[in-house]
Each structure stands twice: as C-alpha cells, then as structure tokens.
Amino acid sequence: MNSVIVRRVLPPVLLGVLALIAWQLVVQLAGIQPYLLPSPLAIWTQVQLIGPLFVPATVATGTNALVGLVIGAVIAILIALLASRLPVVDELIAPIVAAVAVVPIVALAPILGSMFGATSETPRRVIVAIVVFVPVFINTVRGLRQVKPVHRDLMRAYAASNWQISRTVTIPGALPYVFTGLNIASSLAVISAIVAEYFGGLQNGLGSRITSAAANSAYPRAWAYVFAAILLGVVFYGVTLVLERLASRRRT
Amino acid sequence: MRRTAGKRARAIALGTAGVLLLALAWELYKSFGPLAGWGVGGVLLLPRTDDISMPHLGAMLARTAEPLTSAADSQPVWLIVLLGCVSSLGTAFLGLLIGAVVGIGLALVMLRFRVAEAAVLPWLVLSQTVPLIALAPLVVTWGGQLQFGSFSWQRWMSVAVIASYLAFFPVAIGALRGFQSPEVAHTELMHSYAVGWWKTLFYLRLPASVPYLLPAMRLGAASAIIGTVVAEVSTGTEGGIGRLIIEFAQSGSSDPAKAYSPIAGAVLMGLAAAGIVSIMGLALSRYRRNEAQS
Amino acid sequence: MTDSSQHAVEIVGVTKTFAGTGSKRAKSQGDGTVVALDDVSLTVSPGEFVSLIGPSGCGKSTLLRLIGDLDEPTAGTVSVFGKTARQARIDQDYGIAFQSAGLLPWRSVAANIELPLALHRFGARERRDRVAELLSLVGLSDFGDKYPEQLSGGMQQRVAIARSLAEKPRLLLMDEPFGALDEMTRERMQSELVRICAETGAAVVFVTHSIPEAVFLSDRVVVMSPRPGRIREIVPVALGDDRGELLREDSRFFAGVTAVREALHGAPAASAVRGVESR
Numbered sequence: 001m002n003s004v005i006v007r008r009v010l011p012p013v014l015l016g017v018l019a020l021i022a023w024q025l026v027v028q029l030a031g032i033q034p035y036l037l038p039s040p041l042a043i044w045t046q047v048q049l050i051g052p053l054f055v056p057a058t059v060a061t062g063t064n065a066l067v068g069l070v071i072g073a074v075i076a077i078l079i080a081l082l083a084s085r086l087p088v089v090d091e092l093i094a095p096i097v098a099a100v101a102v103v104p105i106v107a108l109a110p111i112l113g114s115m116f117g118a119t120s121e122t123p124r125r126v127i128v129a130i131v132v133f134v135p136v137f138i139n140t141v142r143g144l145r146q147v148k149p150v151h152r153d154l155m156r157a158y159a160a161s162n163w164q165i166s167r168t169v170t171i172p173g174a175l176p177y178v179f180t181g182l183n184i185a186s187s188l189a190v191i192s193a194i195v196a197e198y199f200g201g202l203q204n205g206l207g208s209r210i211t212s213a214a215a216n217s218a219y220p221r222a223w224a225y226v227f228a229a230i231l232l233g234v235v236f237y238g239v240t241l242v243l244e245r246l247a248s249r250r251r252t
Numbered sequence: 253m254r255r256t257a258g259k260r261a262r263a264i265a266l267g268t269a270g271v272l273l274l275a276l277a278w279e280l281y282k283s284f285g286p287l288a289g290w291g292v293g294g295v296l297l298l299p300r301t302d303d304i305s306m307p308h309l310g311a312m313l314a315r316t317a318e319p320l321t322s323a324a325d326s327q328p329v330w331l332i333v334l335l336g337c338v339s340s341l342g343t344a345f346l347g348l349l350i351g352a353v354v355g356i357g358l359a360l361v362m363l364r365f366r367v368a369e370a371a372v373l374p375w376l377v378l379s380q381t382v383p384l385i386a387l388a389p390l391v392v393t394w395g396g397q398l399q400f401g402s403f404s405w406q407r408w409m410s411v412a413v414i415a416s417y418l419a420f421f422p423v424a425i426g427a428l429r430g431f432q433s434p435e436v437a438h439t440e441l442m443h444s445y446a447v448g449w450w451k452t453l454f455y456l457r458l459p460a461s462v463p464y465l466l467p468a469m470r471l472g473a474a475s476a477i478i479g480t481v482v483a484e485v486s487t488g489t490e491g492g493i494g495r496l497i498i499e500f501a502q503s504g505s506s507d508p509a510k511a512y513s514p515i516a517g518a519v520l521m522g523l524a525a526a527g528i529v530s531i532m533g534l535a536l537s538r539y540r541r542n543e544a545q546s
Numbered sequence: 547m548t549d550s551s552q553h554a555v556e557i558v559g560v561t562k563t564f565a566g567t568g569s570k571r572a573k574s575q576g577d578g579t580v581v582a583l584d585d586v587s588l589t590v591s592p593g594e595f596v597s598l599i600g601p602s603g604c605g606k607s608t609l610l611r612l613i614g615d616l617d618e619p620t621a622g623t624v625s626v627f628g629k630t631a632r633q634a635r636i637d638q639d640y641g642i643a644f645q646s647a648g649l650l651p652w653r654s655v656a657a658n659i660e661l662p663l664a665l666h667r668f669g670a671r672e673r674r675d676r677v678a679e680l681l682s683l684v685g686l687s688d689f690g691d692k693y694p695e696q697l698s699g700g701m702q703q704r705v706a707i708a709r710s711l712a713e714k715p716r717l718l719l720m721d722e723p724f725g726a727l728d729e730m731t732r733e734r735m736q737s738e739l740v741r742i743c744a745e746t747g748a749a750v751v752f753v754t755h756s757i758p759e760a761v762f763l764s765d766r767v768v769v770m771s772p773r774p775g776r777i778r779e780i781v782p783v784a785l786g787d788d789r790g791e792l793l794r795e796d797s798r799f800f801a802g803v804t805a806v807r808e809a810l811h812g813a814p815a816a817s818a819v820r821g822v823e824s825r
Contacts, residue, residue, distance in 0.1 A: 011371035091263055092270035102474040102522035104481040107494075107515050110501030114508065115299035115306060116289065122296055187380055198486045199498065211486065234378070437648035440616050446636045447665050455665060459652050539652040541695050 038220040046224035054228045061205035062232055064121055065193035068128020069236075072189075073182055076133045080140035084170075090141070101134045106192060109199030124196040124205075131192040136181040143177025144170055179244035186236040194229055206232070275309055282306045307509040315509035316516075329510060333496060333517040340480050340492040341521055343408050347415025348476040352469065354416065355423030362424075363431045363457070364449065373428075380421045392487045407489045414487075415479035419472040426468020430461025462539035466529060473525040481518060493517050553628070554717050554749035555590040555613055560622030562608055562775075582608045584774035585622070592716060595743060595750045597760035597767045599806065605775025606753045606768075607721055613751060614642055614719050626717060638666065640717040641710030641748075645725045647702035649694040655705050656681065656690035662712045680708040683742060700731040707739070711746060718743075718750045724759065733794070736762055740789045757810070761785075761802040762794065769809040779809040 020040050026032065027039035038046075047054075083090035105127055112123035147170055155165045197207030206229045213222035282301045289300040299305060307315075316333070319326035358376070362369035392410045434456050442452045484494025496514035503510060533540065562583040583605040590596045598606035611617045612624050615631040626634035634640060641662075649658045656677050657664075663673045681687045684704040694702055703723055710718055724732045736759060743750055754760050760767045764783050771778040783802045785793060793799050 011367055012374040015371040015375065088266065091266035092273065094263070094270070095267035096270055096274065098526070099519060099523060102470070102477070102526045103519045104478040104522065106478065107481055107497050107518040110497060111511050111515065112299075113501070114304060114511070116296045117300075120296055122291075195482050195486075198482060200501075237378075435646065435648065437644045437646050438650065440644070441642070441648055442665075443616060444614055444635060444640075444642045445662050445665050446638060451665060455661070456650070459650070462652075541651040541693055 038223055042220045043223045043227060046220040047227055050221065050224060054225075057204065057206050057209050057225070058228050058232055060121075060202075061190070061193050061197070061207065061229075062236075064124045064196075064205065065128055065189040065232070065236065068125040068193065069132050069182075069185060069189040071125065072129035072132030073136045073185065075129065076136035076181075077140050077178060080137050080144060083141060084144040097134060097137060100130065101138075105131050106195050106199065109196050109201070113199070113201050118201050121202065123201060124193055127196045128189050128192045131188050132185040135184040135188065136178065139177045139181030139184070140174060143174030146173055146177065148173075176244065176248035179240065179247040183237070183240040183244045186240040187233055190229070190233045190236050278306070279309060282308065304508045307512070311509040312512040312516075315507070316513050329513050333493070333513045336491065336493040336496045336514065337517045337521050337524075339408075340477070340484065340494065341524065343412050343484075343492060344415050344473070344476040344480040344521070344525070346412040347479060348419045348469075348473050350412065350416035351419030351421075351472055351476060352423050355420040355468075355472070356427045358420070358424045359427035359431060360453075362428055369428075376421060376424060391483075407487055408492070410487060411480055411483040411489050411492070414483040415476040418475040418479035422468045422471035422475060423465070426464045426471075427461055430464030430468075431457045433464060434460045459539050462536050466533045466536070466540070469532070470526055470529045473529055474522060477518075477521055477525055493521065552592070553589045554592045554594065554626065555588070555751065556623075556625045556628075557586060557588045557609070557613070558623050558625075560586045560609075560612060560619045560624060562605070562612065562617065563620045581774035583612075583619075584776050586775065586777055587622075588768060588777065588780075590717075590749055590751060592749050593747050595752065595763055595765045597752045597754055597764040598770060599754055599757065599760045599767055599810065600770030600775075600778075601772055601810075602755070603775070604770040604772040606770050608775065609770075610719055610721050610751055610753050614640060634717075638662070638713050639715060640719050641713065641715040642719045643703075643706045643710045643721070643723045645722040647694070647699075647706040649702055649705055649709075651694055653693075654690065655686065655692050655694065655697070658694065658705055659708045659712055661709060666713070676712060680711060683711070683745070684708045684738070698731075700727055700735060703727065703735060704738070707742065711742070711748075714746070716748055718748050718752075720750060720752045722753050722755070724756075725754070732756075732759070733791075737789070737791065739763060757803050757806050758794075758799075761799060761806055762789065767802075767806050767809075769806060771812075778812070781805050781809055 023037075024039050024041060027037055027042075079089070079093065083093065108127060108130070109123060112126055116122040116126070151169050151173075152165075155169055160168070194205065194207040194210075197203075197205045198211060202208070203212070206225055209225045210222050210229070213219070213225060281299075285298065285301040287301055289296040289305075290298040303311075316330045317328060319328050320332055358372065362372055391414055392407060431453075438456055438460070439452070442456055447455075480492065481494040481497070483489070484492040485498055489495060493514050497511075497518070500507075500514055501511045560583055561581070564580045564582055586605075586609060588596075588609075598609060600606050608617065612619050613626060613631060615624075615635040624631040627639055629637065629639070649655075650661065653661065659677050659680050660673050663676060668676070677690070678687070681690050684707060686701060686704060686708070689697065689701065694705070697705065703726075707720075707723065710720075724735050727735060740763060750763075752760070752763060761783050762785075767781040767783055768777055769779045769781060770776065781802070783806075785796075785798055785802065
C-alpha cells in the first residue's frame with residue numbers, strides 16, 4: 001500500500017506543487033504583468049473574491065453538459081444495441097459515425113441556435129449529445145462484440161434464447177466498455193458545453209464568463225473562471241471514472 | 253484485412269443510403285414538423301421548421317453556387333468557403349505538427365524515465381479533462397506581446413498553438429502505448445544483442461508503434477481541426493472557416509441557407525484530414541502487418 | 547576441474563530469488579520472496595548439447611536467462627567462455643531463441659535474420675552472404691522475401707533459429723523453442739537442430755519440458771526439481787552422432803527416456819534394464 005502511494009501518487013503531486021511554485025516565482029521575479037499570466041496566488045484571491053458567482057455559471061454549464069451527456073449516451077447505447085442485432089443498421093450509420101468523429105461539431109452551434117432559438121439551452125445540449133454519441137457508441141459496439149467464443153459456445157450448448165444470451169453474457173460483458181466510453185465522453189461533454197458558448201447564444205455559462213472577463217481585460221478573473229471550468233471537468237471525469245472502475249471490477 | 257469487392261460495394265452502397273436517409277429525414281421533418289417547433293414550458297425540444305430555421309437542402313446547395321453578395325465582383329460562396337478551408341487546414345496542420353512533436357517527445361521522456369511517466373501521465377490525462385481550450389481568448393493576448401525584430405506574432409499562430417494543445421494528447425498517449433507495445437521476447441532479444449536504448453528505439457519500438465500512432469494521429473488531426481475552428485471563433489481570426497461560420501450565421505434571418513456552406517466546409521476539412529492520415533497509413537502498411545482489424 | 551576458460555558455460559553456486567512484491571512471476575510464500583534457484587552448479591563443454599528439464603517452477607528458464615545475462619543471479623557466478631555473462635553478452639558470444647519465434651512482423655524473413663548483423667554494423671555484402679547461407683541452412687531459401695505472418699509456426703521457428711546463428715555463436719541458448727509446435731513438426735525440427743548443431747559445432751543449452759525431446763537432442767539431460775529450484779540429477783544420454791529418425795525407435799532411446807523419467811519422478815521405479823547409468 002505504502003509503496004503504491006510512493007510510486008503512483010507522490011511523483012505527480014510533487015510535480016504539480018513544483019510547477020505551481022515555479023509559476024508563482026516566475027511571475028513574481030520576472031515581473032510578468034497579470035494580463036499575460038497572473039500568478040496562482042492572484043488567481044486564488046479572485047477565486048475567493050468571486051466564489052459565489054461561480055455557482056450559477058458552473059451550474060448552467062454543468063447542467064448542459066450533464067443533460068447532453070445522458071441524452072447522447074442513451075441514444076448511443078440504444079443504437080449500438082440495434083446495430084449489434086441488425087448488421088444493416090451498423091452499415092447504414094458507419095460513415096456518419098466516422099464523419100462525426102472527425103468533424104468539429106461545435107461548428108453546428110449557430111445553425112442549431114436558429115433552429116431552437118438563440119435564447120435556449122437546447123442547442124448546446126444537442127451539441128454535447130452529438131459529441132458524446134461517438135465515443136459511447138464506438139465503445140458499446142466494441143463491448144457487445146467482445147463476447148468470448150467459449151461463452152457463446154456454452155450458451156449455444158445450453159440452447160439459450162437470444163434474450164437469455166443478451167442478459168447473461170452480452171450485456172454484462174459490454175458494460176465495462178460502455179463506462180469506458182462514458183468516461184471518455186465526460187470530458188468532451190464539459191469541453192463542448194463550454195466551447196459552444198463561444199459561438200453566441202445565452203450568456204450564462206462559464207464559457208461566456210471567460211470571454212467577457214478576457215474582453216474586459218480582467219485576466220485574473222478570467223483565469224478564476226478557467227479554474228472553475230477545470231473543477232467541473234475533473235468532477236465529470238472523476239465520477240465517470242469511479243463508475244467505470246465499479247463496472248469493470250465485477251468483470252472476472 | 254482485405255475485403256472482397258462485393259462487400260466493399262455493399263458497404264459503400266449502404267453508407268450512401270445512410271447519408272441519404274439522414275437527408276430524407278431532414279426534408280420530411282421540415283415538411284411535416286410543427287412550424288414553430290415543439291417544446292415544454294417554453295424550451296424547444298423539437299426544432300422550428302420554417303425556411304429561416306431549416307432551409308431546404310436544395311436551397312443550401314443552390315446558395316453555395318451563387319456569389320456571396322450582389323456586388324459585381326463577388327466570389328461564389330463555395331470558393332470563399334474552400335479558401336477558408338485551405339487556410340484553416342494549414343493552421344490545423346501546423347498545430348498537429350507541433351502537437352505531434354511535443355507528444356512524441358513527451359512519450360519518449362516517459363518511456364526513458366519511469367519517474368517521468370509516473371509524474372507526468374496523470375497530468376496529461378488531467379490536461380484533457382480540463383477544458384483548457386477555454387484559455388483560447390487568453391492565448392491571443394500572450395501572442396500579441398511577442399515581437400522579435402521584424403518578426404511579429406500573428407493571430408493565426410496563436411490559433412495553431414491552441415490547436416496543438418488539443419492535438420498533442422492523443423499523440424502522446426498513442427506513442428507511449430506504441431513504444432511500450434513490443435513483446436517481452438522482442439525487448440529481451442534486443443537486450444541479448446547488447447544494443448542500447450536508442451538502437452532499440454529505432455529498430456524495435458518506433459516501428460512497433462506505427463499501429464498505435466496512426467489512430468492517434470487521426471484523433472490528433474480531428475482535435476487540431478476542432479481546436480482551429482474554435483480558436484478562430486474565440487480569437488476572431490480572419491480568413492479561416494471558423495470566422496466564416498460566425499459571419500455567415502449572423503446574416504441568418506435574411507440569408508439562412510448561406511450558414512450551411514461553411515459547416516459543410518468544416519465537415520469536408522475533417523474528412524480531408526482523416527483521409528490524409530489514411531494515406532499515411534497506406535504508405536506505412538509494412539509496419540501494420542499484424543494490426544487487428546479495426 | 548580444468549581451466550575454466552575451456553568451458554562454454556560454468557555456473558558455480560548460483561542462487562536466484564525474486565522479491566514477492568508486485569512481481570507477477572512470484573507467488574509469495576512466507577516472507578514474500580521466491581527462491582527460483584538454490585545453489586546450482588553446472589558446466590557445459592564447448593560443442594556439448596545440454597538440456598534442462600523439470601516441472602514448471604523448477605527454475606530451468608531462469609537458469610537459461612542467467613546464462614544469457616537477461617537476469618542477474620542473487621548469489622554465485624555465471625561465466626561464459628571464461629568471461630562474465632555480461633561481458634559474453636556484450637561480446638555476442640551466444641545466440642538465443644525463445645518459445646515464441648519473436649520475429650519482427652514488419653521485417654521480411656531475410657531482414658529478420660539480418661537483424662543482429664545490422665545492429666552490430668556488419669558490411670552490406672557480408673550481411674547478404676551470411677543471410678543467404680543461413681536461409682539455406684534452415685531450408686528457407688525461397689522464403690527470404692516473405693513476411694513472418696505468411697509462414698507456418700515451424701517455419702517461423704526456423705527463421706528464429708537462423709537468426710540466433712547469424713553471428714556464428716559458439717553457444718546457443720534455447721528456451722522451449724519448439725514448445726508451441728505440433729508433435730510432427732516438432733520431431734522434424736529436432737532432427738534439423740541436430741544437423742545444424744553438427745554443422746556449426748556450437749554448444750547448446752536447451753530448455754524443454756518434453757522428455758523424448760531432451761533425450762533425442764542431448765549429450766546430457768539436467769533434471770531439475772522445484773521449490774526451491776535445484777538440480778536433482780544429470781543423466782548422460784550421448785546417443786552418438788548418428789541421430790536419424792530410426793533412433794526414435796531404438797532401445798537406447800527408450801532407455802534414456804526411462805532414465806530421465808525416473809530422475810524426474812524422484813524414486814527410481816523398479817523398472818527394466820537401465821541402459822544408461824546415472825551418475
């Protein structure tokens with residue numbers, strides 16, 4: 001146990017602390033102006049100063065990310081189940097999935113804005129859902145195909161029905177993959193929710209706060225909102241990581 | 253590995269059918285969907301279907317061929333979009349290049365020094381969970397301060413830096429995994445030959461990493477393009493596709509079909525980048541002999 | 547004993563323990579360390595074929611790895627041609643083949659055999675000639691341009707053996723090289739190995755868990771026992787230089803198999819004539 005902490009936890013923590021100290025020293029000693037790079041202490045002061053203001057902005061962006069994540073993941077899992085049953089579905093959507101994977105989805109923000117109304121949160125949630133769809137879909141399909149031949153033969157020997165096979169072998173085997181996809185998707189969801197705000201629309205989230213602070217040359221404040229964005233990203237990542245670990249622990 | 257011609261034809265036919273079905277769904281919804289959209293408690297859950305919100309696909313295509321403005325010397329929309337794509341692709345490529353160099357460099361350091369891997373890897377993972385692209389507006393202010401002699405920092409360079417920040421991560425992770433992929437028998441063989449770290453790298457680890465590097469590069473390229481488009485928007489960089497997306501969308505109510513051209517351009521950019529990586533993969537096919545079918 | 551430089555391999559009082567923490571290799575016992583080898587001594591003469599045999603966990607592979615300097619002994623010394631194992635590795639005094647052929651998939655068969663020569667900067671002409679020579683030695687002259695995936699398991703293993711011979715080593719280390727092959731391919735490969743060894747005159751240390759294989763190939767069979775890894779008995783076989791397929795049905799061969807089996811199982815069963823003395 002101790003050696004795990006020494007080898008796995010200590011080095012990154014040490015590196016992080018050293019980097020923060022170096023950052024602080026460089027900013028102070030070289031006299032770097034705050035509009036270039038504020039010191040960590042200055043950012044922290046701002047964080048404490050405007051702490052309460054974080055909450056509504058973080059909640060707005062976080063809700064968009066969460067709603068999009070859930071909707072995108074549910075649709076992705078349903079279509080993946082369909083595609084694993086009906087190969088023709090898989091073939092129909094293969095090029096669309098491949099294209100969505102390499103295309104900047106946030107670029108859809110303006111037209112979604114006109115489709116759903118610029119004062120609505122819906123466009124952002126749709127963007128998050130589309131972005132989330134790809135990793136969850138790809139991982140779920142991979143998981144569903146991951147059935148070990150020996151298990152398939154066993155179920156065949158038991159003359160199990162399709163539904164029994166799905167329930168006892170396919171779906172439990174695929175679950176860890178689904179959660180791996182969710183884990184990848186979680187950071188993308190937060191990033192997309194923030195970035196979508198750069199393309200206009202409601203000005204209530206973290207992305208809008210960062211741009212407006214930067215536009216007003218309030219750089220420590222902009223960094224403070226970046227700090228909040230980091231926290232949000234870490235929370236999403238951490239929660240899905242725990243879910244993934246729980247799901248894969250049950251796998252033998 | 254090799255698919256028969258019949259299977260390939262089927263994949264292409266069905267793939268095309270999938271795209272056509274998507275287009276059909278758009279037109280059907282536009283014809284029969286509620287004109288003002290549908291929603292609960294003032295929040296629209298289904299989009300509006302009037303011509304401003306959802307133009308006909310034909311109208312989008314037609315608009316692409318027309319000149320941008322009514323001025324006599326105005327260029328057609330498709331040409332402007334194409335030029336924007338080329339400009340953004342160039343920036344994204346530079347970003348990917350920087351990202352690949354940094355990523356592979358980091359992977360080498362992590363490969364060489366265990367401590368570095370333990371110390372750096374968690375931060376790399378973290379760096380992607382945190383939306384540092386949020387920093388885009390700030391990066392521009394840094395660039396504005398740089399000036400050496402006749403060289404002055406341009407905005408598109410900041411865009412490339414932001415793109416490289418998004419691109420380096422998949423490359424670093426993929427390269428590290430690839431460098432560590434040789435079997436024990438291979439590394440022990442190199443050890444038995446009494447060759448050093450660098451020779452092992454060039455003869456064994458680098459070739460073995462190709463199957464891992466290619467998908468990483470594809471991800472990196474996609475990330476670089478996303479980074480470029482977003483950074484162009486948030487930094488207001490002229491000339492690229494990101495700028496066109498915002499600009500054309502602003503004329504939304506009077507000229508709704510125009511907004512779709514740069515988005516199609518962004519899709520094309522993504523596909524072009526993926527295509528370039530695939531061509532790279534063909535050139536390196538020798539190193540992908542026992543790659544699992546993806 | 548005579549001057550140690552006359553031995554191909556000289557192992558004196560070697561002990562090897564693995565720490566139990568974190569290592570997959572070792573299932574911990576008591577204090578968490580595993581004794582893979584306990585005070586093992588063995589010499590191999592130039593040109594001699596010695597097999598190491600024993601149940602899994604008896605340390606036979608570990609012993610081979612110590613000779614090749616892939617691992618280092620906890621106590622005792624390993625010398626190869628009168629040098630330390632490390633120096634022998636740096637001087638490339640041995641060639642090695644593993645259970646998996648371990649061919650690099652992106653190099654052609656010829657390029658795989660050429661690998662050690664390329665690594666050690668032999669001239670282009672010399673490399674080409676040597677590769678052609680080795681390809682014909684292992685009977686794969688027509689396959690130089692093929693890639694490993696296009697070859698059967700037995701052919702891949704022949705490429706690996708050719709590669710291990712590339713620098714004309716005086717010592718060959720082989721860790722169950724035929725372990726993954728089917729029985730028929732295996733017997734054919736054994737016959738070829740006997741021929742190749744006769745042609746090159748190299749000493750061989752050969753790890754196996756097949757009794758007939760050890761008897762057919764070896765001058766001496768080293769029988770080992772596990773927990774802790776020790777040499778239980780050394781069975782001299784020495785069936786002579788003429789080892790054709792007929793030998794497999796010869797009574798001397800069966801006597802050797804019986805002797806090794808009895809050594810492996812500890813108590814010598816009251817069996818038939820013991821054609822081979824065990825010292």
